[in-house]
Amino acid sequence: MKETESVSVLPVLPLKNSVLFPHLLMPLAVGRPTSVAAVEAALATEGKEIVIVAQREASTDVPGLDDLYGVGTRAVIKKMARPNESQMELIVLGVERVVLLKLEQAQPYIRVRVRAWPLPDEQSTEVEALHRAVVEMAGKALTLAQPQAPPELGQFLAASDDPLRLVYLLAGMLSLELAKEQSLLEAQSRSEALRLMHTYLTHEVQVLELRTKIASETQSEISRQQREYVLRQQMRAIQQELGEKDPNQAEVDLLRERLAKLELPEEVRKEAERELGRLERLPPGAPDHQVIRTYLDYVVELPWNVHTEDQLEIGRARQILDEDHFDLKDVKERILEHLGVLKLNPGAKAPILCFFGPPGVGKTSLGQSIARALGRKFERQSLGGLHDEAELRGHRRTYIGAMPGRIVQAIRRAGSNNPLIMLDEVDKLGRDYRGDPAAALLEILDPEQNRNFRDNYLDLPFDLSKVFFITTANALDTVPRPLLDRMEMLRLPGYSEEEKIEIARRYLVPRQLQQAGLTAEQCAFPDEAIKAIISGYTREAGLRQLERGIGRVARKIALRHAEGDTTALTIRPEDLLELLGPPAPSPEELRKELPPGVATGLAWTETGGEVLYVEATLLPGGHDLIITGQVGEVMQESAKAARSYVWSHAQQLGIDPAVFKDSGIHVHVPAGAIPKDGPSAGVTMAAALASLLTRVPARRDTAMTGEVTLTGLVLPVGGIKEKMLAARRAGVRRVVLPRGNEKDLWGLPDKVRTEMEFVFVERIEEALAATLPVGGGDEKPSAG
Amino acid sequence: MPEKPKQLPVVLFARSHAGEATCWRPSVDIYRTRTGWLLKFDLAGVRLEDVDVEIEGCRVTVRGLRRDWLLEEGYSHYSMEIAYNRFERTIELPCKLAHPRLHLDYEHGILMIRLDTEEEHR
Numbered sequence: 032m033k034e035t036e037s038v039s040v041l042p043v044l045p046l047k048n049s050v051l052f053p054h055l056l057m058p059l060a061v062g063r064p065t066s067v068a069a070v071e072a073a074l075a076t077e078g079k080e081i082v083i084v085a086q087r088e089a090s091t092d093v094p095g096l097d098d099l100y101g102v103g104t105r106a107v108i109k110k111m112a113r114p115n116e117s118q119m120e121l122i123v124l125g126v127e128r129v130v131l132l133k134l135e136q137a138q139p140y141i142r143v144r145v146r147a148w149p150l151p152d153e154q155s156t157e158v159e160a161l162h163r164a165v166v167e168m169a170g171k172a173l174t175l176a177q178p179q180a181p182p183e184l185g186q187f188l189a190a191s192d193d194p195l196r197l198v199y200l201l202a203g204m205l206s207l208e209l210a211k212e213q214s215l216l217e218a219q220s221r222s223e224a225l226r227l228m229h230t231y232l233t234h235e236v237q238v239l240e241l242r243t244k245i246a247s248e249t250q251s252e253i254s255r256q257q258r259e260y261v262l263r264q265q266m267r268a269i270q271q272e273l274g275e276k277d278p279n280q281a282e283v284d285l286l287r288e289r290l291a292k293l294e295l296p297e298e299v300r301k302e303a304e305r306e307l308g309r310l311e312r313l314p315p316g317a318p319d320h321q322v323i324r325t326y327l328d329y330v331v332e333l334p335w336n337v338h339t340e341d342q343l344e345i346g347r348a349r350q351i352l353d354e355d356h357f358d359l360k361d362v363k364e365r366i367l368e369h370l371g372v373l374k375l376n377p378g379a380k381a382p383i384l385c386f387f388g389p390p391g392v393g394k395t396s397l398g399q400s401i402a403r404a405l406g407r408k409f410e411r412q413s414l415g416g417l418h419d420e421a422e423l424r425g426h427r428r429t430y431i432g433a434m435p436g437r438i439v440q441a442i443r444r445a446g447s448n449n450p451l452i453m454l455d456e457v458d459k460l461g462r463d464y465r466g467d468p469a470a471a472l473l474e475i476l477d478p479e480q481n482r483n484f485r486d487n488y489l490d491l492p493f494d495l496s497k498v499f500f501i502t503t504a505n506a507l508d509t510v511p512r513p514l515l516d517r518m519e520m521l522r523l524p525g526y527s528e529e530e531k532i533e534i535a536r537r538y539l540v541p542r543q544l545q546q547a548g549l550t551a552e553q554c555a556f557p558d559e560a561i562k563a564i565i566s567g568y569t570r571e572a573g574l575r576q577l578e579r580g581i582g583r584v585a586r587k588i589a590l591r592h593a594e595g596d597t598t599a600l601t602i603r604p605e606d607l608l609e610l611l612g613p614p615a616p617s618p619e620e621l622r623k624e625l626p627p628g629v630a631t632g633l634a635w636t637e638t639g640g641e642v643l644y645v646e647a648t649l650l651p652g653g654h655d656l657i658i659t660g661q662v663g664e665v666m667q668e669s670a671k672a673a674r675s676y677v678w679s680h681a682q683q684l685g686i687d688p689a690v691f692k693d694s695g696i697h698v699h700v701p702a703g704a705i706p707k708d709g710p711s712a713g714v715t716m717a718a719a720l721a722s723l724l725t726r727v728p729a730r731r732d733t734a735m736t737g738e739v740t741l742t743g744l745v746l747p748v749g750g751i752k753e754k755m756l757a758a759r760r761a762g763v764r765r766v767v768l769p770r771g772n773e774k775d776l777w778g779l780p781d782k783v784r785t786e787m788e789f790v791f792v793e794r795i796e797e798a799l800a801a802t803l804p805v806g807g808g809d810e811k812p813s814a815g
Numbered sequence: 816m817p818e819k820p821k822q823l824p825v826v827l828f829a830r831s832h833a834g835e836a837t838c839w840r841p842s843v844d845i846y847r848t849r850t851g852w853l854l855k856f857d858l859a860g861v862r863l864e865d866v867d868v869e870i871e872g873c874r875v876t877v878r879g880l881r882r883d884w885l886l887e888e889g890y891s892h893y894s895m896e897i898a899y900n901r902f903e904r905t906i907e908l909p910c911k912l913a914h915p916r917l918h919l920d921y922e923h924g925i926l927m928i929r930l931d932t933e934e935e936h937r
Binding site: 053054071074075076077078079080107108109110111112113124125126127 | 837839880882883884886890891892893894895896898899900901
């Protein structure tokens with residue numbers, strides 16, 4: 032070999048995925064035409080020599096020189112056979128590694144000039160040490176990979192005296208990646224080759240160790256499960272032998288017994304039996320077991336056929352309603368009507384009512400009282416801020432932690448299928464991408480559909496038609512129309528002062544005294560004191576502020592008692608300054624006199640009625656109409672209509688039309704921080720403008736409401752009852768209102784009706800005549 | 816990683832000497848004669864000038880080259896089993912060969928090496 036000329040020109044056989052190392056034999060299958068040509072060319076020489084080079088990418092089918100590595104192996108073809116015409120099988124023996132120098136020929140096969148590149152002979156302690164380390168590591172890998180491998184192989188490795196041959200031999204035995212094999216072939220020195228091989232072997236040993244570990248862990252896991260299974264089977268057998276039931280079976284039997292006792296609808300029974308069968312077959316450890324159990328528990332506990340008997344005695348019901356709530360005649364009548372219907376037709380559908388009105392007027396407590404009067408179970412659900420449809424209708428059982436919706440939960444809590452369910456704050460439902468709960472309510476609250484209400488969790492039809500639904504709301508404009516359409520609206524408009532005093536005397540004072548631990552003898556609240564609290568410390572349609580005020584007084588008295596001053600006390604209006612602090616001034620009091628350009632209007636809000644003032648002033652030299660005070664679009668338009676009316680009828684009203692040319696007008700509606708909207712201030716604005724331009728102040732004791740058209744018609748508006756109560760609260764005794772609203776006064780307490788003066792108008796001229804004393808007409812001038 | 820051909824370890828050449836691993840090994844018959852040793856190598860188709868014999872101590876090494884001389888234009892191998900190119904074979908004899916007389920003979924494709932030792936002549 033020493034005399035081998037170091038440069039030669041040889042055909043090239045590209046190799047996919049593999050490297051041939053010197054000293055090693057390799058069987059090869061050759062099929063590519065260029066490769067076959069190269070082998071044939073090699074065989075047609077005296078020495079049968081060929082260069083075998085790995086190609087960089089296995090996917091390249093006809094590689095050029097660039098697709099091959101730069102270092103290959105000169106090999107001798109030992110044997111060749113053709114299994115068929117186009118294929119060759121070779122056995123090649125690697126001789127030495129060569130560097131590819133130059134492409135001599137590319138077609139029909141590649142011929143290259145190569146130069147032998149032997150590794151320098153190296154004898155150092157480093158090589159010796161690496162050699163031993165590799166032998167040791169190889170032995171380890173061998174025992175891990177093939178525990179049954181013949182020991183001779185290890186001995187043979189150890190006996191190998193040429194480190195390079197050992198490296199090549201190991202490289203042939205391990206299945207290394209192509210890049211690693213090639214790097215071994217291209218090693219610059221023996222020590223580098225050995226070091227590389229040591230790295231690869233270490234990696235191989237680690238992988239093998241891990242694999243062994245995983246295999247043994249899997250094995251032990253399987254055997255643990257098998258043991259458990261066998262033990263369980265044995266336990267079952269022993270229990271059978273002893274006549275005991277296994278706990279799982281006992282549970283199933285118990286459920287089955289409970290199911291049998293219930294009178295379930297056919298569909299429900301079938302479904303429950305089916306689930307019970309599944310539960311029986313599942314091992315207790317299965318994840319579904321608990322889910323089915325909970326579900327069945329729920330089904331069994333639901334009051335499918337349990338209902339409470341309605342108390343149909345009308346006299347008793349009336350008594351209960353009157354005991355709990357003062358006045359509210361409409362609502363009470365409606366409930367008693369329903370009782371009457373039920374008496375005649377026991378199968379009648381329960382009504383779906385909606386109580387709406389300002390906060391604190393007793394909507395929720397009225398619901399409780401109705402339930403008591405009817406003898407039904409009462410359940411309350413607040414829908415405020417609810418924005419997920421699934422909250423009402425439940426989640427399907429496939430979800431982890433799935434639960435029935437609130438309606439079904441309420442029915443289960445009630446324990447009867449005809450409870451009274453109160454859905455509070457239906458106007459404060461939210462909605463988002465998870466769905467619209469209002470849409471789910473449509474089905475729940477429709478008496479035609481809710482006979483077969485399907486909760487997602489139960490997935491069984493439940494009859495909601497016996498449930499007495501009452502919803503409550505403060506305002507109706509946020510409630511979807513279709514939902515409103517399904518409900519019977521009952522308005523609770525707020526209370527007059529007399530009603531408040533009555534309610535306070537009957538309910539609030541005794542309740543607050545009791546909470547403070549006082550008796551009626553220790554602390555008496557005469558009507559004057561209550562009246563003083565109402566007028567000085569509250570501004571509301573409802574009763575919450577009043578109740579809090581009474582509560583504060585009661586607590587202060589309780590403190591005195593606790594400190595030793597146990598004298599019985601009657602609260603006088605003068606005492607309130609000390610007990611509650613100075614009263615809040617009301618905005619009405621600030622307006623002792625109305626200057627020209629100011630008129631008193633009435634507004635409706637969610638919390639009841641309000642008195643508001645419209646102020647107008649001239650802007651000499653200006654042109655426009657300025658409207659301020661957080662006024663909405665509709666209200667701005669009604670201000671413009673009012674001005675246009677006054678402008679166009681200036682002559683009639685005794686106004687010099689030039690004033691509109693020479694100056695602008697500013698209309699302001701305090702309080703500036705509160706947004707306002709709606710057309711009902713039209714009359715007030717027209718009155719304010721007329722007063723401004725005629726320099727006649729409006730009557731202070733007169734408030735007005737109504738929509739104005741350009742032709743001067745006064746159209747009816749809403750919220751009359753709240754507005755009248757607010758006017759009275761503010762000390763206004765005379766109200767100008769549209770003729771069309773005359774009917775709305777029916778709902779007012781008699782006291783209010785007799786005490787107040789109402790002026791019904793059809794046209795704005797009449798309204799102005801009633802408001803501006805000198806402006807015309809036969810009204811007497813009044814200082815107000 | 817796709818299927819790759821597995822290299823056959825050189826275990827096939829176990830106990831061979833360093834140089835032999837990359838060559839083929841001719842078969843050999845060894846005779847004991849009255850005067851020494853006769854080594855009969857199966858070296859068909861090898862030219863005598865391509866053979867080199869080396870004796871060192873008790874070792875006899877025969878190495879050389881078998882050239883394929885049938886290289887006709889238009890002929891191509893359909894299969895090949897004969898080993899070509901370098902060969903090398905080292906025989907270790909159980910005694911020391913002092914001043915052997917070497918006689919080479921090549922007949923019918925067999926190389927005969929006669930080794931007559933002085934020992935025998937004494």
